[in-house]
Each structure stands twice: as C-alpha cells, then as structure tokens.
Amino acid sequence: MTTVTAQHRAAQERQGRRPELADFLRSRRARVTPADVGMAPGFRRRTPGLRREEVAQLSGVGVTWYTWLEQGRPINASAQVLDAVSRTLRLDAPEREHLYHLAEVACIPGRQGDTIEVGQEVQGIIDALDPHPAVVYNTRYDVLATNPAYRDLFGVPEMMDTGIRNVLWALFTVPAEDCPIVHRTQELPLMVATLRSGYGRHTGEPAWETLVAALSAASPYFAQLWRSGDVAPPGPRVKTFRHHAASAEIRMTSVSLSVNGLPECRIVAYTPADRESERQMTVLRGRRKEDPAP
Known part of the structure; x- marks a missing residue:
C-alpha cells in the first residue's frame, strides 16, 4: 500500500511539473528574436519570438519532439538535448537549472554545486x-x-x-550529550530543512542520495526529520554551543554569505552574541596558542 501511494504521489508531482515546463519554455521562446540567433526576421511573423520549428532546428531536435516537450507531454529528455535547447533559448544558469528540474533530469553536466575545495582567495x-x-x-x-x-x-x-567532511554527519552521529549544539531539537531540524531545500535540485544524484541514505541509517533522528519533508532556506540566527574547555555556553550569531564563482556554496560566519560568549571564545583561542593543532 505504501509503495502504491508513493508511486501515485510521484505521478502527481510529474503531472504538476509538466504544465509549468510548458509555460516556461513558451515564455523563454517568446523573448528570443530571430536576430538574436542570426536568423532573418521574415514577414508576417505572428509569434513574438522564435517559432517552435526554429527552436527545434537550432537545437538539432525533431519538431514533433520539441512540440511535445513544450506542450508538457510525458516524454523523456536527455541532458544533451536540454543543453542544446538551453543554448538556443539563451537561458542563464538559474533558468537552465530550472529547466532541468521541470524536465526531471537529475544531473546537470558542468554543475559546480558539488565543489569539494576552495581557492586561496576564499x-x-x-x-x-x-x-x-x-x-x-x-x-x-x-x-x-x-x-x-x-x-x-x-x-x-x-x-x-x-573520514567524512560533513557537519551533519558530525552532529547526527554522536550521542546527544556530546553534540556541540545545545538546543539540538531546535537547530538540527532547521539544518535538515535547509538540506532539503537544496536536495530538490539534486534528486537522484549519487552523492546526495548516498548521504541521505547513510545519515538515515546512522541516525533515526535524522531519518525522522527527513521524512517530515520540511524545507527552509539558510538564514541568520543565534546558535548556542557547548565546548568541554568552556566554562559557560557560547551563543553565536551565524550569517550565510554567497560566494561568487562557487555555485551553491556559502560562507557561514559566526560572531559572539554577548560578552560572555566573546570571553569563552577567547579561552578557546588561548588553548590553540598553547597547543597548536595541525
């Protein structure tokens, strides 16, 4: 019964995306003029932008296939074909990603969202x-x-x-009393909701599916939060931490900053929320100077 329900829900989601896909393609086609793609304007053009057959020709796909795609019919699209359509319609990066999402193509070639290292500048x-x-x-x-x-x-x-450079893994796989976040039941749900807000753009990608499956297996609490389906964007808030070398809790204000050139990455900076927290951070800094970590 559960499997049937899940399949039915998935089918409904696909049906809901198709009309949006159709509207999106029509709107993008309407804004591209023949001159934009090096074509003569011709006479008696009733279409404000390119015609369907022109998009198909420029993209190297069949007219019938593109027409069905723009009509929102349940056809499969490859990454290569969507790339060609994206170039013809002159989509920018967010629009291209949106097209992939609506067409239910999980992995976008050339996406840099899985960046694993940063440069010296950052x-x-x-x-x-x-x-x-x-x-x-x-x-x-x-x-x-x-x-x-x-x-x-x-x-x-x-x-x-x-061996896992992931903060969610570090927070969910330790005993609750060892978790550095004090208000665990308040902060961890928000982090999982933030994770899910990014997951929608990466459904089916191996790195994402592996992380979610591994965390769900390692932490029943994560699995429970993931099943809730909550979604939230990253944002500023005050978090309270504990540290074995600190004599009091440490309250820090966190702010997320986007990084140009590193899509889907962000700098998260923390500042002490009060004088006591600032003093505790000074204590931790003193430990570093006494016993520098590698």
Whole structure:
C-alpha cells in the first residue's frame, strides 16, 4: 500500500511539473528574436519570438519532439538535448537549472554545486575573519574550508577522524550529550530543512542520495526529520554551543554569505552574541596558542 501511494504521489508531482515546463519554455521562446540567433526576421511573423520549428532546428531536435516537450507531454529528455535547447533559448544558469528540474533530469553536466575545495582567495577571506569562526559549506553541508576559530569551536580534527567532511554527519552521529549544539531539537531540524531545500535540485544524484541514505541509517533522528519533508532556506540566527574547555555556553550569531564563482556554496560566519560568549571564545583561542593543532 505504501509503495502504491508513493508511486501515485510521484505521478502527481510529474503531472504538476509538466504544465509549468510548458509555460516556461513558451515564455523563454517568446523573448528570443530571430536576430538574436542570426536568423532573418521574415514577414508576417505572428509569434513574438522564435517559432517552435526554429527552436527545434537550432537545437538539432525533431519538431514533433520539441512540440511535445513544450506542450508538457510525458516524454523523456536527455541532458544533451536540454543543453542544446538551453543554448538556443539563451537561458542563464538559474533558468537552465530550472529547466532541468521541470524536465526531471537529475544531473546537470558542468554543475559546480558539488565543489569539494576552495581557492586561496576564499581561504584567505575566512582566515582574515579570525578570531570569528568561519566555514565554507556547500548545500550538502560538506565542510570545504575552515579558519582556526571554527576549528577551535567545533573540533574539526575529530570530525576528520570519521573520514567524512560533513557537519551533519558530525552532529547526527554522536550521542546527544556530546553534540556541540545545545538546543539540538531546535537547530538540527532547521539544518535538515535547509538540506532539503537544496536536495530538490539534486534528486537522484549519487552523492546526495548516498548521504541521505547513510545519515538515515546512522541516525533515526535524522531519518525522522527527513521524512517530515520540511524545507527552509539558510538564514541568520543565534546558535548556542557547548565546548568541554568552556566554562559557560557560547551563543553565536551565524550569517550565510554567497560566494561568487562557487555555485551553491556559502560562507557561514559566526560572531559572539554577548560578552560572555566573546570571553569563552577567547579561552578557546588561548588553548590553540598553547597547543597548536595541525
């Protein structure tokens, strides 16, 4: 019964996307003129932009196939064909990604959303934020770069011992009393909802599906939150942390900043929310100077 229900729900979602796909393609086609693609305007054009057969010809696909795609019929589209249509319609990166999503093609060739390292320029920026913690995440919460203050607060070397550079893995696979986030039942649901907001653009991609499956198997709490289906964008908020070397809780305001040239990545910077938290961060920084971590 559950399988049948899930299949029915999936079919309804596909049906809901098709009209939106049709509207999107028609609107994008209408804004491209023949001159934009090097064609003569011709006479008696009733279409404000390109005709369907012109899009098909320029994209190297059959007229009937493109017509069916624009009509929202249930046909399959390959990444190569969508790339060609995207070039013809002069779609920018967000529009191209939206087309893939509506056409239910999971992986976009050339997508850089799975960036696994950052350049020296970005590393230099987050290093300059020290003594304030800063980290670079992608939408899966993979840890791409950190500064010394972030490592002071989160103990990243312990995270690296697992071989998994992912903050969700570090937070969900430790006992609740060892979790560095104090208000676990408030913060972790928000993080999972933020993860899901990115997951919609990557459904079916191996790296995403593997992470979700592994976390669901390792943490019943994560599995419960994931099943809720909640979605939320990243945003500023105050988080409360604990650290074994701190004599009091550490309240930090977090802010997410996008990074040009690193799609779907963000710098998350933390600043103390009060004087006591600032003092505790000074204590952690003092430990670093006494016993520098590698």
